[in-house]
Amino acid sequence: MSYKMEKIVYFQNSQELSSFLVEEFRLLANKYALEKRNLYVAISGGNSPQGFFRQLAFQAQKEKFWNYVHFYWVDERCVPKDHPESNYRMAKELLLKHIPLPESNVHPIFGDALSLPSEILRYTKEIKSHVPLRESIPLFDWIFLGMGSDGHTASIFPGQESIIESSETCTISEHPHKPQKRITLTLKTINNARRISFLVLGKEKERIIQEIFQRSQGHWNGCYSLDRNESVQKSLYSI
Template identity: 40%
Template sequence: TIDLTLSVTESPQALARHAAKIFVDRCHDAIEQRGEYNVALSGGRTPKLFFETLALSQFCSGIPWEKVNFYWVDERCVGPDDQQSNYRLAKEELLHKVSATHFYRMKGEINSQDAADEYESLLRRHFQLSEGEIPRFDFMLLGMGSDGHTASLFPGYDGIEITNRLVTDQYIREMEAWRVTLTLPVLNNARACVFLIQGKEKHEVLTKALNLLSDRTLPAQRVQPHNGKLYWIVDQDAYTG
């Protein structure tokens, strides 16, 4: 069984507010129970409005940001100031605005294999993992591409099958680009995985993806946290097309 909540919102703004509310609620629970909140962020278009919304005083004022640790789900192989950088997006739209102090980016500017190795070591250190252990994030922000990819785990590539690594690099032929990404075991060990899906162009893939129980061919469908909650928050445009 999976603990899935599907929410359909009337607009992208409502989607962002709904996700921000979940972020805040889970933050309070995590801090009360464990004293910190470990978050992993994705990039792409959809998180922008979520970050902006979270930075509004209505949401951000109640959060003890010094107890929030930000990590990344994936990164493009570009420098931290590049327009394409997932780190840059989060920094500009959220981290700077709320004066976040603990954030740990994937290094898109160095060789992707080294960046993956470094990030894996960083996670092992921070989460004090022994051999074979997997970090348990409190809030994993995810998106889905029109091809069904999530994080930088793409259909038809071996990254999605990797089980002996926390972080990997992956060359994406269609994009002629390298990516660095958390692997599926890390996604599926989270306490909450939160997909944000927005726009008509996602309708077709969303219709397929939501057959989570009978079909697990798309990488996004394989995100089914074994001891956590799965949220799919989608807007009306994506849901009805």
């Protein structure tokens, strides 16, 4: 099965990439606001989106569309919300506390929940009670993803076939090299989005980008399965 990506765009540096994405975001958010439609966005953690968050906070701070924007998380480490490794904490520090986004429009995963199965049920309900459904699957307007040096995306790592094949909205994952559990959207949910954007930073990831497009190796990578829905607008942005 070949990997189908609508486009791959290279930038000189992370600032140029972030500026491009901010402008794309502003255009889409303003369009939705004019139509009085909510914009449902799922964001990731890690290093990849940090520049984008900073520039979005700075350039779009006074925009009028924020009442229509809803943020969800692609994945979260099972740590408290104020933990240095929390994806929510990173987004809050770089973006959320700098913009006039209603608190009710922020939908975090509770990584420190006492029962992870119960948190899966809660977050599934949180998503499905707001995000429109297409064939009973949540239909996010835009999902931002990073990519690890092993090709993993969200918290779906090579070899985790149970997550690849999962019919759930979100599920429990575990980092393959350290005993850290996570909660992640499944590929079924990600694949159903209207738009998916990969943010890939670092020349060292050029090899994995080429593997994804050429399928030069037989092993599975998380991103490889994101070609099942031809209606999804898929783009990869790299520096």
